[in-house]
Amino acid sequence: MNFAFTDDQILLKNSVRAALDEQCKPAHVRAMMEDAKGYGETLWGEMAKLGWLGLPFAEEYGGAGLGLVELGLVLEELGRAAYPGPYFASVALGGLGLVLGGSAAQKERWLPAVASGTARLSAALVEESLDWDPASTGATASPRGDGWTLTGVKRFVPWAHVADAVLVPARAPEGLSLFLVDPRSPGVSLQPMVGIDLATRWSEMKLGGVTVKPDAVVGQPGGAGSLLEALLRRAAVCASAEMLGAARRCLDMSVEYAKVREQFGQPIGSFQAIRHRCADMLMAAENAHAAVYYAAWALDAGAEDAAVAASICKAYVSDAARQVCGDAIQVHGGIGFTWEYDLHLYFKRAKALEPLFGDAEYHRELIVRHVAA
Structure with missing residues (x-):
């Protein structure tokens, strides 16, 4: 079995490195540590033009239709540059989450926007227990009318302050469920959390009776x-x-x-x-x-x-x-x-x-x- 990279994969890796060597020098990383948003829109737009933001999405959603190996090549180069920005949160967390379980309408709504750089996603996957087992989820989702009310606290949510939607696991009567939540919705509060890596931004996300519509459920209730x-x-x-x-x-x-x-x-x-x-x-x-x-x-x-x-x-x-x-x-x-x-x-x-x-x-x-x- 041959696990050598193909010519196209090598070209992708080299092109990503060349772009980051030019546009994401250590001086840029340090500057973004002091920036209010934490990342540069110019570089983000360039990443969209180069097709990095839609790399693992199907072509029908504006992506390149590539796989995890190609996504890994890009992420390896981003790690090499200590890239400051929501690429991992938007593409590898929120984007792949919708690829795995989103409805056709959710994919149509979000994936082209992520690929074009006009929308950013994230995922709130850990709580105060800091346990990554989904079974430890303590946030709750209560039926309310034709929608849901979410309550709980999520910790270390990456780039939530610039996200347009966050994937939020919560426990509904049917079982563990996954919801798309607008972090600017009434009832959502974000508090910055400072980690060892100042080029990455984290937030504590409190859900105080946040109301979401039925179409916010990713997959089936209880099937997350x-x-x-x-x-x-x-x-x-x-x-x-x-x-x-x-x-x-x-x-x-x-x-x-x-x-x-x-x-x-x-x-x-x-x-x-x-x-x-x-x-x-x-x-x-x-x-x-x-x-x-x-x-x-x-x-x-x-x-x-x-x-x-x-x-x-x-x-x-x-x-x-x-x-x-x-x-x-x-x-x-x-x-x-x-x-x-x-x-x-x-x-x-x-x-x-x-x-x-x-x-x-x-x-x-x-x-x-x-x-x-």
Whole structure:
């Protein structure tokens, strides 16, 4: 079986890197940390023109009709650049959520708008318990007239302050259900949450008796459990792809630094301890690469081991990215953790993604349950 990238996939990866190298330099990332919205509309519009925003959507909805492997290639490059913006939230969370379970009307309403850059989506998948198991959902949905009333608190909702709609799981009388909620609706309040990665924006989303119409239900009432599990698997693999990009950037910076930084009259890269550390970093990054793209392929292909592959991917890449990015700081020495040096941008991106959609321990538990079943 050949898992080498096709010519088209290599062209996509190279074009994304070239565009981000030009338009998403570290200076841009730092500037967006101080920006009220947190991302630049000019770059967002360029991403729409290049087709990145509709990459995994069907062509009938303005997308490219590509799969998770191609989406992973884009996300890897976004992680390499520490891109500040709602791409992951809008495409990999909200967009894929509608692809998996949305009605024809919901897809027609939202996917072309996301692909064109005129709308942004997000998903509120975790609550105060910080448990990524959909069964832990505590928010409630009560029937009211011909609609629903939602009550609850969601934590760490990515880019909710710029989203036009948020996917919100809540427990209805029929069971766990998924709703599209306008974050500007009466009864919704957003409170900023600050994380380690200042280039990513989070919000606490409080639902105080928010009324939604019947057409806001994604899928069937009570049928969101399997949909959310499928979405979380894809989100875990997509987050792993972004962590891989951040880790590769840290590795590249370490190798370049080891070539030019001199100590005792010679480059530090000539010292065995540094060479071995960089070799271990490369091995971890390459193994993470294999884990990410096999899991992406398995989910797209509906492979028998897709669920396990997704958990193996997230568990391994979470540990590998932490190792590579942490070792990069050790290779650089004192300058590695200064604010002025750019290394921390990628370290923090990887660290912020590590617990999302289940950390390594959570996914190892899922693997054990699957094997023991």
